[in-house]
Amino acid sequence: MKIDITPLMNKRAEKADFEFGFDPASSEGGAILPEDVTVVAPVKVSGTVYDMNNCMSLKANVTVNYKTLCDRCLDEIEGTLEFEIEKTVSVDEAPEGFEDDPTYDDVVFVNESSLDIDAALTEEIALRLPPYHLCREDCPGLCPKCGKKRIEGGCTCKNEKEIDPRLKILQKLLDNFD
Numbered sequence: 001m002k003i004d005i006t007p008l009m010n011k012r013a014e015k016a017d018f019e020f021g022f023d024p025a026s027s028e029g030g031a032i033l034p035e036d037v038t039v040v041a042p043v044k045v046s047g048t049v050y051d052m053n054n055c056m057s058l059k060a061n062v063t064v065n066y067k068t069l070c071d072r073c074l075d076e077i078e079g080t081l082e083f084e085i086e087k088t089v090s091v092d093e094a095p096e097g098f099e100d101d102p103t104y105d106d107v108v109f110v111n112e113s114s115l116d117i118d119a120a121l122t123e124e125i126a127l128r129l130p131p132y133h134l135c136r137e138d139c140p141g142l143c144p145k146c147g148k149k150r151i152e153g154g155c156t157c158k159n160e161k162e163i164d165p166r167l168k169i170l171q172k173l174l175d176n177f178d
């Protein structure tokens with residue numbers, strides 16, 4: 001999505017508000033999002049570009065709704081990621097390979113009086129998504145024996161709980177006794 005900053009470039013305004021939605025899946029040149037996460041489009045973005053006399057800065061709030069699977073029981077879960085970004089806006093020509101240069105991590109470049117921050121946003125989303133997902137903090141996951149969800153009581157191995165090895169010896173003794 002292009003943010004028009006012509007009024008700022010012409011010094012006719014000190015700030016420009018913007019609000020838009022975008023789909024990271026169709027944004028070009030952005031980071032690759034983790035395969036196990038499906039971002040529900042549109043990602044909501046709202047913010048302001050400020051003219052600070054000799055430079056410009058951008059602040060935005062981003063809300064991402066996504067779907068993924070619980071790492072333990074594979075149930076589908078929904079999550080929301082909310083964060084704020086702050087970038088320096090540069091009117092210089094973007095140098096070659098700036099996407100991979102950490103020096104420019106917090107810089108977005110103006111292109112013909114407009115700003116396109118989709119790729120920068122996608123990168124932020126990829127960085128900020130949690131490294132693991134659980135349907136609930138204490139999700140018991142799947143039974144390693146039968147593969148069923150432990151939480152739904154569908155697992156029939158429940159009674160064969162792991163017996164303490166010390167008790168196992170005792171059990172053996174008792175069995176021999178019979």
Ligand SMILES: [Zn+2]
Binds near residue numbers: 071072073134139
């Ligand atoms: Zn789970």
Ligand SMILES: [Zn+2]
Binds near residue numbers: 143158
């Ligand atoms: Zn089981």
